Amino acid sequence: MSPPAVAGGGTVIRRTSYGIPHVLADDYRGVGQGLGYAFAEDNACVMAEIVVTLAAERSRWFGPDGVAGDLHYQRLNQSGVVERNLAGVSRQARDLVRGYVAGFNRYLAENGLPEACERWARPITEIDVWRRVHQVAGLTGGEGFQEQLVSAQPPGAPITAPARGEAERPGSNGIALGRQSTAAGTGMVLGNPHFDWDDTWRFYQHHLTIPGELNVSGAGLYGLPLVNIGHNDRLGWTHTASEAQTVTLSKLTLVPGDPTSYVVDGKAHRMIAEQVTAGGTTRTLYRTPDGPVVEDDLALQWTDTTAFVLRDANHGNLRVVDQWLAIARARSVPELHNALVRHQALPWVNTLASDSTGTAYYGDVQVVPHVTDDQRARCAADVPIGLVVLDGSRSDCGWGADPDAVTPGRLGPSRLPALIRRDHVSNFNDSPWLANPAAPLTGYPSIVGDVGTERSPRTRVGLDMIGTNDFSLSTLESAMLRNRNLTAEQGRAAVVEMCRANPTLPAGDGRPVDVRAACSALAAWPGTGDTGETSRGAYFWRSFITLTGRPGTKLWQVPFDPADPVHTPRGVNAADPGVQRAFADTVQAFAAAGVAVDVPLDAVQRYEGVPIHGCRGPEGCFNVISVPGPPRPGETQEIPHGTSFVMAVELTRNGPRMSSLLVYGQSADPASPHHTDQARLYAKKQWVKGEFTEREISRNADLSVHRLR
Template sequence: MGESRTLTKRQKSSLTGRLAAIVTALCLASATMAVQTPPSSAASGAAGERVAEGRRTAHISRTEYGVPHIRARDFDGLGYGYGYAFAQDNVCELADQVVTLRGERSRFFGGDAQSGQESDLASDTYYKGLLRAGTVRRLLGQKAPLGPTTELRRMVEGYAAGYNRYLRDTGVDKLPDPRCKGRPWVRSITALDLWSLVYDVNGATGAAPLAPTIGDAKPPAAGGDGTKAAATSGTRAAVALVQGRRDPAAAAFGSNGWALGRDATRSGTAMVLANPHLPWVGGNFRFYQVQLTIPGTLDVSGAGLYGTPLVLIGHNRELAWTHTASDAQHASLYALRLVPGDPTSYVVDGRTERMKRRTVPVAVRDKNGELSTVERTLYTSRYGPVLSVGWTTKTAYALRDANADNLRSMNTWLAMGKADDLGELRAAQDTYQGIPWTYTLAADTGGDTYFTDSSSVPHLTDEQLARCTLPGSEEVPGALDGSTSACAWGSDPDALVPGVHGPSHQPRLNRTDYVANSNNGPRYTNPQSPLTGLPGTYDDAPRLGQRAQLGLDMIAGRLAGTDGLGAPGFTRSTLRASMLGNRVLSAETGRDDVVGMCRAHPDLKATDGTEVDVREACAALARWDTRADADSRGAALWTTFFDRLLETGPPDTWRRVPHDPAQPLTTPRGIKGDDVRVRRALADAVQDFAARDLPVDSELGDVQKWAGIPLPGCNGDKGCFNVLEAGPDSGTGTPAAGAFGTSFLMAVELTPDGPRTHTLLTYGQSANPASPHYTDQTRLFSGKKWVTERFTAAEIAHDPALEVITLRD
């Protein structure tokens, strides 16, 4: 008789991986495979596969909606397959990102070309400066945990090689995407380019949004008064983001995330809902769905940001997790007191320090196509780079970014993808401390849930914040006093790098019912166990927003069975139905107030003094079911009305019940129908519809579209959980016609038999308008439909849309 023993989780994982490989081989042998035509340089392999000889090997199995499942024997091959698959779908996006990261936009597009609201020349100056300073190379020179692990280095090298293989096989002149076909800026990439991209993503709440402001910084002219033109709206939004202040007018980052434990589900198994809100246009923060498998080592499925080599939100067999944007501060702006007569010197503790200068040459193409080199100068203080905004003869502002030394994020996410339970996930985050600017919500097969803000947060005490925060300027309010070292960041003994809070001071919560977040700070992660006593850098705004209130109300209603979805407790179907129920909290608590007002006053005065008949609008709102479905009639009018109302002043002044700290989950609510601002806002909304020749009962999807497809959802400040902001012309390929909001949806249940998952990538796998995967999932999103994920080898092999490529390099 053989010895009987219990397998550990890791041994089970290894055995499962070996069995999966066997099942895959057997299933693929019998599957009908649709593949690309091999190039002349490729040798033919098994029937239906494309094979070329070499040291890296990867299998790319694409299932319905173009989702690639990459399988390899090592990290070199895994990266190789991932880079190749991504290039097939989004070669233009990564090529364009690399142009930015190399500081070459002015070279290819001209110095007057625009990136958002700032000039390319200023952006190029910042990124050229990073390269000349060797910032990313220096971080790559460190050993793990500070630098990347060996596995990750191989993964990134393979990714670059896979992307370049696609370019070589296809040819730039024959690329399927007309936006970059034959363009000189589409070139091979390097591992350094990818690590630079990772570094830029990590700085998304620090240096990255201020890149043009850093690149354009220069001291005031001699003899001038040092006054500056007002900052652009883009700069003000970036400053607000860096300081941890949400700008309601700016679509920056957001998300909803739920981890539901064994006490919240009917089956007693854990579930996770992922609902990140990010821009739909531009490659920097679009998601790409993928499964990455090395049998016995890694098997993780989910989505990662374009160009990043890993799954950032996803699950394996034992564990699932998501992220939401943290409301903590991840950088500080310091006000520098300048030396009279020398605007490039400043005073700290009574001593003068000179700003460091770095000269940066930037190639610029003029309107005639001729290249020239422009010499630019970057200025740096002890705190970090100096900004152009607010630089006068008396004051300048500098940025200290908590992620300025962070390439550790990929170490963290790879270790999370390998984790077997919440304990190992926590150990991964504590070991590498690389999560840059998000909360983490997770659950495991034990039925437990976990919340933490393990992101990089400056070590500033509440006393420092109170003493050091200055009134600042209109452009940079609330900067810290840079003239004294007493306002500098401290540190924790358990912090991997100086200047930030270590794991022992990070907010954390374990529950068996749920943890939830909608960018509302840690306090009400679960109202039954409020997280209090945190440093102000983590929780400076305990008041809940409308979206956060709605999310918690949705959970409470499902646990009580009062939401109309059946018996208490979550199931996979009720989780999906909750996510896309498209409730609008502001309407649920205020629509009847507005209808009562307009029925009593059918003629209202608009802002311009015009008397407006609102009878039809009033009837439309009365008939509306208060949902933001694509075909809802009344939702479009309500969102327009509410936008106008938000512009009139603080909501508590026109709310029927203002915010009450003793009732954080249910106040404010209602709308004062007798307030002149409320009446004027409705009249203005009706005028707006008339000006656009739209009926007041137009469907929401008539005014909110992507590539002609009607979209559900609305802005979170109106109390929409399913956040979506778009215009009628969205999807035309120009940033002005972009959309923002729900991007990658994942609803996963961790059953004893493996994960059961539904996903939805709202804008599809490809940003190429000519691709069949450009809007295929957008149509699903419009109709509240989901994609059933294929995770196991057998599920993948039996997909009727299966396409398989085997790559060897």
């Protein structure tokens, strides 16, 4: 069946069940226009919030808590980094953004500003969208250091730099199956990004078609006019957050008596002073040619002798739009790898893919600072922060160069890990080492990730889930939502036996605690992240496992063995005094918070009243829903992070078969019918059937068609 005519630059937006738009146009500007129009219909107020935030106007509309962010974005905006780097963007990418802006603004012109945000909403500009692109590229870089960047002041200044908090990082599960691991000998991909559920960091599902040029379906982060995770007719791909560090710190040696001057190779240099005004606050901030000065009240203090500079490999990276367009146009694993090498613009993510020949791919071909292991040994500064910190007083400790790197100062693709298999590859946010345990990846620089170290419980349950299965689309769907909990599988029985034998256990404060009710709850709990009456005990286990992570506790009976990294460590050591104290302390925490130890998961994990199944990654859960434990007095539990867009796709020679779930729905607007429709579907472990071909789209029972002339 042929697509409807789009002659003369017209755009057709066809929506299928659950509000998924399929945009058809004859050029990039046209598909951008259709996507911008559809997104405005669903999420105009969220885009308005993104725009005012990136325009450094957040505190004006949302209160003084936004001043630090305003100073950060105003500094970026007055630097001209976005405008300066647009020269490296293709015409197709510029047209796509131009169309997206036109479509969004057309919707506002036809329907007016939404009442909920009419005070701050306005038509958007191309620069607004490119600022969003830049923000996404820098998510694991300067974006995560905002307060520490705008609070960095010379010694004696009245501003106190905050400590850097530990927020949930972007994460994900990604599995790519080759023909040896599928029942039909096809390629299959499971994409399961774990992102913030905050409105501004959600995914939006859509399908973009330019006949003969582009045909891609999947989801992209709000405000981006493209598919980040998805498939075309021959290739499916997903991303996971990489362990590669995308930033480094330089430890500056300051000139005695002048804390805004520093020494390199014995020669003094003055810092660059920048006056920034935003949110009613004016502040002088400092930088060097490598990046801005950063400060916290712990390891990164600016003293009379030392300061620190943050260098972000994704600063100025707008080429990500061309990178994702190139991925969308690739129709095989070799074409995908070539696209990654040619552009080398992915920020902070691994790529997992499979194609219709049953070839599976893993690659961490992205933007990584050129820091070799030899350089780290020569130049490492002893700063306990968990990031690469280099000696800024020596020019030979700056980033190096590779001839095959697309951007100077980055590792070239030939140094970055990649693997092609006929069985399977996967990543669950550990390093590339065990992308396939039968073919461990080694030899890459340590800034990319470690080798021979303990894998997370989520990685171990993911690898066990793959096993030697011959997957079909339905068994892949079932595996995704089975809600296995590895620590419970390995230790619930032992813990129950322990607490039955010891109905009173000593807490960390020395007081005896009656643990019988908690013990009974765990005995009755089946050990999964499912909701319902059988979930009583699930939240208690989560909270208990969290407390076993304290120093001095020996959780596992069998320690990690690098010769058996998939199956070790294992066996919860219920006899360990630290484990027993954690159990008693968990009972105390529930009592202090007024929460029953057998509270069902339904009461803890809800989205707009809908129970949400799943559990935390540190428990050894694949389907991640990151509600923390133990509970705290007066604390209201909300879902901050976790499973968001889920895609299971089979790439057959006759075309793709796909199932998906966008757990929080297409719209962040509570009044929209697409705000909770997929949450209710997810709660019942039901999926949305993907519709990709013209025949599938035209036969959808809920089809609506809107033409933009």
